[in-house]
Amino acid sequence: AQKVTQAQTEISVVEKEDVTLDCVYETRDTTYYLFWYKQPPSGELVFLIRRNSFDEQNEISGRYSWNFQKSTSSFNFTITASQVVDSAVYFCALSEAIYSGGYQKVTFGTGTKLQVIP
Amino acid sequence: EPEVTQTPSHQVTQMGQEVILRCVPISNHLYFYWYRQILGQKVEFLVSFYNNEISEKSEIFDDQFSVERPDGSNFTLKIRSTKLEDSAMYFCASRYSPVGGGAGEQYFGPGTRLTVT
Numbered sequence: 001a002q003k004v005t006q007a008q009t010e011i012s013v014v015e016k017e018d019v020t021l022d023c024v025y026e027t028r029d030t031t032y033y034l035f036w037y038k039q040p041p042s043g044e045l046v047f048l049i050r051r052n053s054f055d056e057q058n059e060i061s062g063r064y065s066w067n068f069q070k071s072t073s074s075f076n077f078t079i080t081a082s083q084v085v086d087s088a089v090y091f092c093a094l095s096e097a098i099y100s101g102g103y104q105k106v107t108f109g110t111g112t113k114l115q116v117i118p
Numbered sequence: 119e120p121e122v123t124q125t126p127s128h129q130v131t132q133m134g135q136e137v138i139l140r141c142v143p144i145s146n147h148l149y150f151y152w153y154r155q156i157l158g159q160k161v162e163f164l165v166s167f168y169n170n171e172i173s174e175k176s177e178i179f180d181d182q183f184s185v186e187r188p189d190g191s192n193f194t195l196k197i198r199s200t201k202l203e204d205s206a207m208y209f210c211a212s213r214y215s216p217v218g219g220g221a222g223e224q225y226f227g228p229g230t231r232l233t234v235t
Contacts, residue, residue: 037161037226045161045209045226091161104174105151105163106224 002027004094004109012115013082021077021112023092029053031097034068034075035106040088048090051075053097082116089113120144122227124210130233131200139195139230141210150193151211151224152185154178161209167193200234207231 003026013019025034036048049059051068059066063083067076079086089111095104123142131137143150152164165175167185184196193212197204207229214222 035224043207043231044228047223047225050223093161104149104166105176106153106161107163108161110160 002029002032002094002096002107004092004107006092006109006112008112009110010113010115012117014117015084016081018078018080019082019114019116021079021090021092021114023075023077023109025073025075025092025094027094027096029096033095033097035091035093035095036066036075036077037091037093037108038088039091039111045091048077079114082114084116084118087114087116122210122212122225124208124227124230126230127228128231128233130235133202133234134199137197137200137232139197139208139210139232141193141195141212141227142191143193143210143212144214144225145191147212147214147222147225149173149213149215149224150185150187151213152195153209153211153226154206155209155229156203156206164195164208197232200232202234205232205234 005024008022032053034051038046038048049066056068056070063080065078091111092109093106095106122144125140129137150167153161154164155161163176165179165185166173182198186194209229210227211224213224
């Protein structure tokens with residue numbers, strides 16, 4: 001069974017502050033994928049990142065960065081210099097790999113609602 | 119940029135009625151999915167579909183639900199007899215399969231908000 005826990009239900013920060021969204025996952029598989037999705041107030045799901053369990057390198061994309069630590073089963077997401085447009089619900093998600101190297105169902109966490117105050 | 123589309127954006131139906139939610143996945147994608155999100159809750163997997171058959175389904179996906187790819191472009195989710203608790207946002211997603219295997223991105227459609235009254 002796979003499980004994703006996002007303990008932070010809601011976070012409020014003032015614009016330009018840095019913020020880290022926590023994600024802890026559980027899986028019995030050795031090969032899996034981790035994701036972050038953004039859901040703005042308009043409701044769509046916007047893909048942010050996918051990581052393979054074999055790739056523990058941290059990643060930076062503009063103001064976004066991700067810290068993958070297999071030892072603690074965590075995949076945290078940091079937004080640097082937050083902006084009002086970052087206000088959204090952010091979902092961490094997990095999928096176990098299948099034989100072809102792909103994946104099937106994605107298990108989502110409960111989401112963290114981020115409010116960036118101007 | 120190619121995208122997954124879903125119609126309608128909002129569907130209101132009466133309890134007990136059948137509904138069909140429609141999705142047009144990205145054209146070169148081979149894996150198709152339905153998820154649902156009850157208001158204010160997390161996104162939940164319903165079913166995955168590959169090679170014209172269901173490859174995995176969740177416990178939510180009971181006999182009231184069915185999926186179909188009636189032609190080369192559409193992917194549909196049918197709910198036979200809707201219940202109040204079926205009210206949710208339904209997301210379709212599709213994923214390509216890279217040459218040689220491996221993962222590809224799962225792209226989500228904008229969702230269909232289903233309201234059962």
